[in-house]
Amino acid sequence: MPNLRVCALFRPLNSKEKSDHGDSVCIRAIDSESFIFKDEKEEESEFQFDKVFYQGSEQADIYEFLAFPVIEGVVKGVNGAIITYGQTGAGKTYSMEGPSVIDSDEKKKGLLSRVVDGLFNIIKQSDEMTKYTVKLSMVEIYMERVRDLFDLSKDNLQIKENKVQGIYVSGVTEICVTDSAEALRSLSRGIANKAVGETQMNMASSRSHCMYIFFIQQELKKEKKSGKLILVDLAGSEKAEKTRAEGKVFEEAKTINKSLSALGNVINALTCASQAKANHIPYRDSKLTRILQDALGGNSQTALLCCCSPSPSNAPESLSTLRFGTRAKHIKASPRVSLKEDEDTRRTEIISSTINESRERILEKLGQKMNAEDVQLLEQLLILEGIFFDPNSVEEVESAYEDVTSRTISSMQKTIKELITTVEKLTKENQILKAAIRRH
Ligand SMILES: Nc1ncnc2c1ncn2[C@@H]1O[C@H](COP(=O)(O)OP(=O)(O)OP(=O)(O)O)[C@@H](O)[C@H]1O
Ligand SMILES: [Mg+2]
Structure with a gap:
């Protein structure tokens, strides 16, 4: 068909x-x-x-x-x-x-x-x-x-x-x-x-x-x-x-x-x-x-x-x-079988075209928000997360960027919470220890 x-x-x-x-x-x-x-x-x-x-x-x-x-x-x-x-x-x-x-x-x-x-x-x-x-x-x-x-x-x-x-x-x-x-x-x-x-x-x-x-x-x-x-x-x-x-x-x-x-x-x-x-x-x-x-x-x-x-x-x-x-009726797309290799190829294509064609454009448009290092970090995170976006679209890149940063922030918040719990636990243990020392 x-x-x-x-x-x-x-x-x-x-x-x-x-x-x-x-x-x-x-x-x-x-x-x-x-x-x-x-x-x-x-x-x-x-x-x-x-x-x-x-x-x-x-x-x-x-x-x-x-x-x-x-x-x-x-x-x-x-x-x-x-x-x-x-x-x-x-x-x-x-x-x-x-x-x-x-x-x-x-x-x-x-x-x-x-x-x-x-x-x-x-x-x-x-x-x-x-x-x-x-x-x-x-x-x-x-x-x-x-x-x-x-x-x-x-x-x-x-x-x-x-x-x-x-x-x-x-x-x-x-x-x-x-x-x-x-x-x-x-x-x-x-x-x-x-x-x-x-x-x-x-x-x-x-x-x-x-x-x-x-x-x-x-x-x-x-x-x-x-x-x-x-x-x-x-x-x-x-x-x-x-x-x-x-x-x-x-x-x-x-x-x-x-x-x-x-x-x-x-x-x-x-x-x-x-x-x-x-x-x-x-x-x-x-x-x-x-x-x-x-x-x-x-x-x-x-x-x-x-x-x-x-x-x-x-x-x-x-x-x-x-x-x-x-x-x-005038849209022409080309269906492909969703084999894993196919997805990988698509991903590689998109990522490489992003890197080669769009970095300057993205940098120019997102100049106030991102620097070159940010863009590089974004690319790496996108590879890890498997996120696709239209490399020609500043809005899509921006949205992918927001997606990744919000995830990074929430994982950092989680780590901070864990750190606070650990510190509280250590403080409590420390107090118990000090009290024991005083008693002796
Ligand atoms: N082919 C059909 N033969 C007999 N009755 C039909 C046919 N198509 C629609 N109807 C009748 O026309 C009425 C409206 O149809 P339907 O609910 O499918 O519309 P709709 O396009 O989904 O509208 P909406 O956008 O408001 O949901 C219904 O009462 C439905 O039974
Ligand atoms: Mg209806």
Whole structure:
């Protein structure tokens, strides 16, 4: 499969849309990959995607075309991401979860249940010599905080990076699952914890970006491979004036729109990066883009489902979703199998390019904060910690620097505390000794 597949989906008209505009729709199919879109000014434009799922498409077809190739890759050690994008009420959660992950009828089952079944089927059919471990996590990004949906007490988790997992959510609950039924039960538990609200457009609107993360490790003799699969059900973009959001709902919508525009900026930067020389990709501008960093830019196969309403009443929002999908189609990343050697090569490449190309730039920009020795120390610490960063990005270097210094400071604080305890203990022993001497 190409490393990025972008599809458009038009859900059936809902009753409100039908009562406003009858059966009229703003699209006219050309074939299974292209269509004519009529905007609110009746202007027509043609769109083309890897596949278009028109109203009445089967959930199974979306799975076969969009998701199955991604999970095949994950089992071979190539990371994968399946993302649903679109306006509130456009059908993202329905495509991902179906009416329910556990007991939907076969026809309505969403991507998630099908992915879980498909994953365990591939594992079952593989040779018996290979040992598989599947771990599952579920998080949501709500108001820019990462919450663990398996343990709500963890409500502000940090995103970190290491050489085994790439980008990961530090301290997140990981559930080891051995079959499909067990995985779906866990997922259903996590889904019950999601932040859901009501918008004018959707009675059960997702107010957070939800991520279902599968970490699949396989071991054959001495070779270890691992693949990460992230399914992302994004919160819907909405126009505040249209949905008449107020108070908390308005604050939520602002945060959602902000992180979705950060996603748009990353996609724009990646599109430019694939056309010209790599430039700065602003992954760190939001939690969403940071978690998706290695899914969008690097060693990954990504499937994007752009969900739209077919109704003329939502034409401006659908148009913006379709434009987003069209831009995303131009990203060119090259997936690679996550073998350990590969990671080491990547690390060496990044570190050497950092040392050779960026030292002067970093020094110049961070002049007040760091001197040459600091930069050298940073490089050494980064090698030890296995931290990756974009060598052309002053912000990323700065953030890596802060990461390392805060860790160094906390380990120094620990040492100081231990020293104080030792000194106190010695003082006490000394007093006892002195008292004993006095008595004699
Ligand atoms: N393909 C479909 N077939 C039938 N009903 C659908 C379909 N897609 C969506 N719906 C219905 O439309 C409504 C809104 O869908 P959904 O909750 O998936 O929207 P969403 O894109 O996740 O919105 P939000 O961003 O607000 O979370 C739901 O009631 C859902 O059942
Ligand atoms: Mg939703």
